[in-house]
Amino acid sequence: MKLTAPLGIFGGTFDPVHNGHIQPIIDAAKITQIDKVAMMPCYIPSHKDKATVSSEHRLNMIKLVCQQQPLFYPEPRDINRGKPTYSVDSLQSLRADYPNTPLCFFIGTDSLITLTSWYQWQKILTLCHFVVCNRSQGGANPTQLPTNIKEVLSQTQTQNPKDLHQKLAGHIYLANTNAVDISSTELRNRLKNQVKYPQKVNDFMPELVLAYIRQHKLYQLEADIC
Numbered sequence: 001m002k003l004t005a006p007l008g009i010f011g012g013t014f015d016p017v018h019n020g021h022i023q024p025i026i027d028a029a030k031i032t033q034i035d036k037v038a039m040m041p042c043y044i045p046s047h048k049d050k051a052t053v054s055s056e057h058r059l060n061m062i063k064l065v066c067q068q069q070p071l072f073y074p075e076p077r078d079i080n081r082g083k084p085t086y087s088v089d090s091l092q093s094l095r096a097d098y099p100n101t102p103l104c105f106f107i108g109t110d111s112l113i114t115l116t117s118w119y120q121w122q123k124i125l126t127l128c129h130f131v132v133c134n135r136s137q138g139g140a141n142p143t144q145l146p147t148n149i150k151e152v153l154s155q156t157q158t159q160n161p162k163d164l165h166q167k168l169a170g171h172i173y174l175a176n177t178n179a180v181d182i183s184s185t186e187l188r189n190r191l192k193n194q195v196k197y198p199q200k201v202n203d204f205m206p207e208l209v210l211a212y213i214r215q216h217k218l219y220q221l222e223a224d225i226c
Helices: 019-032 055-068 077-081 087-097 109-113 121-127 147-156 161-165 184-192 207-215
Strands: 007-012 037-041 072-074 103-108 129-133 172-174
Touching: 007 019, 007 087, 019 103, 019 129, 019 161, 037 055, 037 077, 055 072, 055 207, 077 087, 087 103, 087 121, 103 109, 109 129, 147 172, 161 172
Parallel strands: 007 037, 007 103, 037 072, 103 129, 129 172
Antiparallel strands: none
């Protein structure tokens, strides 16, 4: 079976999407020579509180990012599914559509630490590779990871990103990426209460996304949240 070029996958709530999401993925995609990444917003995330704004708004913000960054394209299948999202379901759907394509699931070190608590995590490793990015300054040191994660890495980790191109699934690659130390929660707090949090948000999200948030009065106390 001849494999096609790998497809990157980056899922999340994206409530809102920001540079802390975008920049580490750009870095990791360059390191791994992955030319296309699907940005896949959750409909109802299975591991977090319900999103603050509607799926439509979150998908629209993703589309704005994709307009500016040719690496990304919007992947709405989780939203279109309209039910609670598990990574294994999304990856099985993608695998059915891309049977000869290595799937590379981008996650942060925070997610790697909890990997063995994911629903059907062993099956996930038969469907995709993991590319692990730093999501905050001083990301997790591999030597300081929990013992169970070290055991998983001992069986799956590769030091060579080319391996992600030569097999459909099963590897974990730790990418040395530049972290942007911001979270969606912090940005929502700044947008809701600019008196209490006077720090600028402009440096932490694309201009088009911030303009969209302001246009639709999202994350503000007076907003009519749908």
